[in-house]
Each structure stands twice: as structure tokens, then as C-alpha cells.
Amino acid sequence: TEELLRKTEKLAVVGQLAAGIAHEIRNPLTTLKGFLTLLKSQTTDKDGWYLDVMLTEIEQMEWIANQFLTVAKPQIVKFERRKLGDVVQQVASFLYPLATMHNVQILIASESEDRFIECDENQLKQVFINVVKNAIEAMPHGGQIDIMIKYNKDSVAVRVKDQGYGIPQDRIAHLGEPFFSLKEKGTGLGLMVCYKIIKEHHGTIHIESEVGRGTTVEINLPFK
Ligand code: ADP
Numbered sequence: 001t002e003e004l005l006r007k008t009e010k011l012a013v014v015g016q017l018a019a020g021i022a023h024e025i026r027n028p029l030t031t032l033k034g035f036l037t038l039l040k041s042q043t044t045d046k047d048g049w050y051l052d053v054m055l056t057e058i059e060q061m062e063w064i065a066n067q068f069l070t071v072a073k074p075q076i077v078k079f080e081r082r083k084l085g086d087v088v089q090q091v092a093s094f095l096y097p098l099a100t101m102h103n104v105q106i107l108i109a110s111e112s113e114d115r116f117i118e119c120d121e122n123q124l125k126q127v128f129i130n131v132v133k134n135a136i137e138a139m140p141h142g143g144q145i146d147i148m149i150k151y152n153k154d155s156v157a158v159r160v161k162d163q164g165y166g167i168p169q170d171r172i173a174h175l176g177e178p179f180f181s182l183k184e185k186g187t188g189l190g191l192m193v194c195y196k197i198i199k200e201h202h203g204t205i206h207i208e209s210e211v212g213r214g215t216t217v218e219i220n221l222p223f224k
């Protein structure tokens with residue numbers, strides 16, 4: 001619980017900061033993107049590549065700002081009845097190109113039963129995108145990601161298991177803290193967003209890992 005309190009407190013502080021910054025940054029980014037696109041349409045193909053690079057970088061900034069806003073702003077959460085299997089399947093399809101590029105195979109095993117849960121589909125997708133992306137990034141030489149969906153009496157568990165480099169034990173407690181990243185180009189925002197969204201769904205996230213063997217992220221969501 002002490003751990004949890006520390007996380008919650010940090011989240012609150014970050015939330016206030018982020019609300020302001022992310023919002024202020026998003027608008028100029030939109031303007032920049034607009035003019036770059038215009039410029040690109042007037043530029044010859046040969047010179048266009050650096051504009052593409054700039055556009056990609058701006059999109060990365062937008063992504064970061066959006067992740068912040070997800071945490072900061074009380075989102076308009078729209079809970080709807082969805083089949084979790086469908087949501088997971090759609091995320092897997094969405095990430096298929098990225099996975100293939102990294103020689104990673106995503107396998108989904110679901111019990112035939114596919115009950116409905118109440119969720120904000122887009123936010124829940126964001127959670128699985130962030131988790132599966134981490135799994136892909138943890139396997140620089142490729143491998144397999146097993147997604148298992150298990151239905152219990154009152155809840156459903158989704159387990160995302162990779163064969164990646166794993167997380168040192170002493171780091172696991174810090175996962176989900178803002179800016180906690182062990183990656184050179186990481187933001188440390190992905191899991192923070194996951195924790196926030198799953199909390200809003202009254203669910204839990206549990207992470208187990210063994211260095212050199214892999215990581216399992218288990219997300220539990222109650223049916224009601
Ligand atoms: P980022 O991916 O930008 O670094 P995240 O919040 O998504 O930020 O993850 C935080 C950190 O948690 C990562 O930098 C990584 O060290 C660790 N991590 C998360 N998921 C995994 C995983 N499946 N395998 C190994 N490490 C992981």
C-alpha cells in the first residue's frame with residue numbers, strides 16, 4: 001500500500017503539470033504539422049525526405065502529449081459493453097506490422113466463452129497497445145508473445161507473456177511511475193497510462209518477470 005500511495009501521489013503531481021504542458025504544446029504542434037504538410041506539397045520529391053522526418057518527429061511529440069493528457073485530464077470515459085476477445089484481437093491486428101518487422105509472433109488463446117465487459121474501448125485498446133508494444137520491444141531478436149484470456153466467475157484476466165530480456169526485481173515496483181524507463185528512447189509513460197486506465201475500470205495490473213526469460217503482464221477486469 002505504501003508503494004501504491006507513492007505512485008498515486010506522483011501521478012497526481014504529474015497530472016497537474018501535464019494538463020497544462022500537454023495542452024499548450026499540442027496546439028503549436030498542430031500548426032507546425034499543417035505548415036509542414038503544405039510545404040511538402042510544394043517541394044520536389046528529392047527534397048521532401050527531411051520534411052517527412054520532421055513530420056514523424058512531430059507525430060512522436062503529439063503522441064507523448066496525448067499520453068499526458070490521458071493521465072492528466074479527467075477523460076470522458078464512455079463505458080460500453082464489449083467483448084474483450086474482440087478488443088484484444090483488434091489490438092493484435094493493429095500491431096501486426098510492427099511485430100512482423102521485429103520478427104515477433106503474436107498468438108492469442110482465448111477460452112471459447114467470450115463474455116461482455118463494460119469498458120471504454122479506445123482506452124482499453126491503448127492499454128493493450130502499450131503492453132504489447134513493450135513486449136515487442138523487449139525482444140530485439142524476435143520471439144513470441146502469448147496472449148491468454150481467462151474467464152473467472154467475476155472477472156476476466158488477460159495475460160501478455162513475452163520471451164524478452166525481462167525486468168530486474170528491484171525495478172518492478174517502480175513500473176508505472178512517470179518517466180521510469182530503462183530504454184534509451186523510452187518515455188516511461190506507457191505503463192503509467194495503463195495503470196490509470198485500468199484503475200478507472202476497477203481492474204488491476206500485475207507484472208511478473210525474470211531477467212533473461214521474459215515478462216508476464218496480467219490485467220484483471222471485473223465483469224461489473
Ligand atoms: P517505455 O516503454 O517508454 O520505456 P513504459 O512505461 O512502457 O515506458 O515501460 C517502462 C519500463 O518498464 C520500460 O522502460 C522497461 O524497462 C520496462 N518494461 C515494461 N514492459 C516490459 C517488458 N515486457 N519487458 C521488459 N521490460 C519491460
Ligand code: MG
Pocket residue numbers: 130133134190191
Ligand atoms: Mg512502453
